[in-house]
Amino acid sequence: MMRDAGRKDSAGANAAATRQAANPDGRLICLDPSQVDGGKSEIVVPLKGSKDVTVGRGDTSTFIVASRKLSRQHARLFSGEGSWGIEDLNSTNGVYVNGHKVTTIWLKHKDEVRLGSLAFSFELDRPPAGVQQVGSRPVPVSRDDDMSERTMMVGSLGAGKAVLEAVRKVDTPVRLKVEEEEEEDGAEHDSSGLRRKLILGAVVAVILAGLGGGAAIWYPIHKKQQITAQTIERSAHIRKRVIDRAAQVAAGSQTVNFDQDLNELAEAMAESGRLLASEPNAVLADSTARMKFLSFEREFPPLLAKGDIKGMRTLVERLATDVEALTAGVPASAEHGQTDGLLAVRELTKLTRILIDFRALSLEFPQVSKLAPAQPKRDRIQSLDAAKLDFTRIRRETNRYLSVDYVVFNTAVKAVEERDLALLNQWKELLGSNPG
Numbered sequence: 071m072m073r074d075a076g077r078k079d080s081a082g083a084n085a086a087a088t089r090q091a092a093n094p095d096g097r098l099i100c101l102d103p104s105q106v107d108g109g110k111s112e113i114v115v116p117l118k119g120s121k122d123v124t125v126g127r128g129d130t131s132t133f134i135v136a137s138r139k140l141s142r143q144h145a146r147l148f149s150g151e152g153s154w155g156i157e158d159l160n161s162t163n164g165v166y167v168n169g170h171k172v173t174t175i176w177l178k179h180k181d182e183v184r185l186g187s188l189a190f191s192f193e194l195d196r197p198p199a200g201v202q203q204v205g206s207r208p209v210p211v212s213r214d215d216d217m218s219e220r221t222m223m224v225g226s227l228g229a230g231k232a233v234l235e236a237v238r239k240v241d242t243p244v245r246l247k248v249e250e251e252e253e254e255d256g257a258e259h260d261s262s263g264l265r266r267k268l269i270l271g272a273v274v275a276v277i278l279a280g281l282g283g284g285a286a287i288w289y290p291i292h293k294k295q296q297i298t299a300q301t302i303e304r305s306a307h308i309r310k311r312v313i314d315r316a317a318q319v320a321a322g323s324q325t326v327n328f329d330q331d332l333n334e335l336a337e338a339m340a341e342s343g344r345l346l347a348s349e350p351n352a353v354l355a356d357s358t359a360r361m362k363f364l365s366f367e368r369e370f371p372p373l374l375a376k377g378d379i380k381g382m383r384t385l386v387e388r389l390a391t392d393v394e395a396l397t398a399g400v401p402a403s404a405e406h407g408q409t410d411g412l413l414a415v416r417e418l419t420k421l422t423r424i425l426i427d428f429r430a431l432s433l434e435f436p437q438v439s440k441l442a443p444a445q446p447k448r449d450r451i452q453s454l455d456a457a458k459l460d461f462t463r464i465r466r467e468t469n470r471y472l473s474v475d476y477v478v479f480n481t482a483v484k485a486v487e488e489r490d491l492a493l494l495n496q497w498k499e500l501l502g503s504n505p506g
Contacts, residue, residue: 093120093149094197098183098190100135105188107136115190120149124159125185139163139186141337143304152198153177160297162337163187173293298345298354301338305357308338309475312364316478328368335365346396352404355396359412360475362392367479370422374482377433379426386422393419414471418479421464424457425483428490431497438496451498458491 100106100113115125115133124131128142141161148155157174158165163186165172177183179197183190312331342358345351366389373381393415400409431454435446465472465483472480 094152094194095119096154096192096194098125098147098192101182101189101191105137105139115147117147117149117154122149123147126159126161135185135188137188139188144185150176153194154192156183160301160341161186162340294345294349298351301341301345302354302357305338305342305354305361308334309357309360309364313475313477331368332365335361339365346399350399350401352400352408355400356409356412359393359396359415362389363415363418363476363479367476367482371478371482374429374485377429379430379433382426382429386419386426389422390419411471414468417464417468418471418476421461421468421483424461425486425490427454427457428461428486428494432490432493435497436493438493438500440500445501446497448501451494451501454494455498458494
């Protein structure tokens with residue numbers, strides 16, 4: 071009894087030690103803190119217990135590293151049995167382990183991890199003495215070579231049941247046939263049994279190959295859908311921040327500085343563009359068009375204030391080209407309402423062209439008088455007067471977007487209405503009453 075009790079105590083201690091060693095604490099140590107803003111002498115990302123850690127430069131990350139080399143949410147670290155894994159959160163500059171770009175992978179003690187160009191060393195409090203045992207969760211890797219031991223198999227209980235059921239169905243008729251042959255000739259039993267095993271083996275191999283192929287096809291599709299959904303969600307958050315800041319500017323509670331807006335929008339549009347290049351998506355195309363107009367409306371007002379007609383036309387034609395490319399890429403299966411924002415941006419692009427034409431007239435003929443040294447031609451006035459109908463229609467139909475989402479551009483529209491449309495009406499009246 072004493073020996074049994076001793077064995078039980080020893081087994082319990084070993085089990086406790088195993089559980090304790092299953093998820094050791096660790097850390098990421100920045101190898102060159104001088105690259106990080108703020109001049110810190112040491113940057114250490116603590117990895118404790120089983121709590122996930124996200125690293126990035128944005129406020130939504132659980133560990134913030136003030137570096138423009140990182141995306142707002144660059145990477146996620148998660149615990150497994152005996153180690154930690156790292157996942158690239160679709161960052162702009164990528165995640166690298168020992169020089170290899172990865173998507174998701176288990177880390178080993180003393181691995182070099184680069185987030186973009188920022189290098190870290192991964193360390194465990196209790197590094198394993200031998201070959202590291204990784205967790206049971208499925209984790210794909212982007213490269214094999216020296217990291218091949220970290221590759222995991224994808225499987226499920228449902229897949230195992232499917233294999234067993236298929237084997238059972240095939241095994242029954244084969245067994246009956248073998249038993250009949252045994253009654254006829256015992257000598258043929260061995261060969262029949264061998265045939266049965268070969269058939270079963272072939273069936274199982276085919277089923278497993280099919281399951282493996284299905285998993286290989288399903289996982290990338292599922293992963294891409296997940297990344298697309300995350301990108302759409304991040305884009306929506308960025309748009310909201312940008313719109314909120316613009317509302318503060320319009321209310322006069324904040325000075326005008328759109329550099330932060332332009333940087334955030336550029337990063338989000340680049341991320342969306344990479345996904346759209348590989349597979350069309352109506353919601354993502356709509357989101358990208360909205361961001362493009364938010365970026366456009368921050369570049370447009372300075373050109374309007376300077377009267378840079380050429381610069382304004384170049385800017386709006388670039389926007390039109392981008393928007394048409396997004397429109398052409400929307401899949402035919404898109405549901406009604408998924409691209410309302412994209413359609414609104416197309417209309418606002420037309421509105422901008424008309425607006426520029428009105429301002430060009432004001433700059434060329436600022437003085438309305440019969441004695442003015444130069445007067446516009448009547449056909450030009452008539453053409454611009456006809457364009458007022460489209461200007462008014464688009465202004466009315468897109469009022470919800472202008473008053474809520476695009477308040478910066480709405481300010482420019484109001485300025486043109488007050489100055490340039492008034493001047494156009496004056497020229498129309500003058501030239502209409504002056505037949506000469």
